[in-house]
Amino acid sequence: MDPIVSAGHSLARERVREGKIIVVMPAFNAEPTLRSTVAAIPRDWIDELIIVDDNSSDNTKVVAAELLGGDIPVELVWHPHNVGYGGNQKTCYLEALRRNADVVVMLHPDGQYEPSLIPKLVEPILAGEAGLVLGSRFAERGGARSGGMPLYKIVANRFLTTVENRVLRASFSELHTGYRAYSREFLLTIPFLRNSFDFVFDTEIILQASEFGFPIREVPVSTRYFPEASSVSFKPAVIYGVKTLLACARLLLHRHGIWRSAKFRR
Numbered sequence: 001m002d003p004i005v006s007a008g009h010s011l012a013r014e015r016v017r018e019g020k021i022i023v024v025m026p027a028f029n030a031e032p033t034l035r036s037t038v039a040a041i042p043r044d045w046i047d048e049l050i051i052v053d054d055n056s057s058d059n060t061k062v063v064a065a066e067l068l069g070g071d072i073p074v075e076l077v078w079h080p081h082n083v084g085y086g087g088n089q090k091t092c093y094l095e096a097l098r099r100n101a102d103v104v105v106m107l108h109p110d111g112q113y114e115p116s117l118i119p120k121l122v123e124p125i126l127a128g129e130a131g132l133v134l135g136s137r138f139a140e141r142g143g144a145r146s147g148g149m150p151l152y153k154i155v156a157n158r159f160l161t162t163v164e165n166r167v168l169r170a171s172f173s174e175l176h177t178g179y180r181a182y183s184r185e186f187l188l189t190i191p192f193l194r195n196s197f198d199f200v201f202d203t204e205i206i207l208q209a210s211e212f213g214f215p216i217r218e219v220p221v222s223t224r225y226f227p228e229a230s231s232v233s234f235k236p237a238v239i240y241g242v243k244t245l246l247a248c249a250r251l252l253l254h255r256h257g258i259w260r261s262a263k264f265r266r
Helices: 034-039 060-066 084-097 115-126 153-166 184-189 201-211 234-255
Strands: 021-027 048-053 074-078 102-107 132-138 178-181 215-219
Touching: 021 034, 021 084, 021 115, 034 060, 034 153, 048 060, 060 074, 060 234, 074 084, 074 132, 084 184, 084 201, 102 115, 102 184, 115 132, 115 178, 115 215, 132 201, 153 201, 153 234, 178 184, 201 234
Parallel strands: 021 048, 021 102, 048 074, 132 215
Antiparallel strands: 102 178, 132 178
16 A cells, blocks of 8 residues: 655645535643634634543633634533543544544644644545545655654654554555544444554554555645643653554454454454
8 A cells, every 4th residue: 555645735725615524623631722723723624623622630621612602613522531542532533423524634632733734634535535644744854853843753753654664565654643534434434443542543543444445645744842732751652652563463463364353343
């Protein structure tokens, strides 16, 4: 499977109107950045916004509630108990499917990813070219570093992406981005509810996309690292890296019939 970097689409062109686009935000302690991130979303490219608060300890839910009734239809969902990053995404996608989304964009509410790039993520899906689109910080040379990504994260990202490319028999520039878009068919087909409740959910859903034969595309995106942006500390990052390698091993075992996994079956 070879990625296609879709850099040629013009953000200025008129949006293809067919298809309902819903942006989902898995939120946790996003009070300082939630309002500004929502304000930066291009209104012509979104039909609804779903914010899922994962039992934040700050006023994320209060700020989200203040956005109700604005110029974007907003739905606020909150968890009475924290279920983790992967668990939050499960709620996001279920709610988007329930609201008849044709395209679902995951946008982190911390402002690290640029909301104005949403058109680049959704266009390949609207054109029927992809079931999953990844916003890559490495698609353009030097992009990750210029955005402020720490060097140790760049090294870890490159190592894990290289390993995963070998497993997927692909050549993606990045497989650890949190900026993604999914087609409705993709989310109805991939058994994402069987995935992890933590950060390795992101890796598992890419491995599932490959195993189920969905086209994956990449588009270049820019990011900003700043104090208010969420960031995984060193120890959880190491745990995530190990779990990513284990997820790849699990797919290989499944493919060879050694250990069949429900995550890769319909």
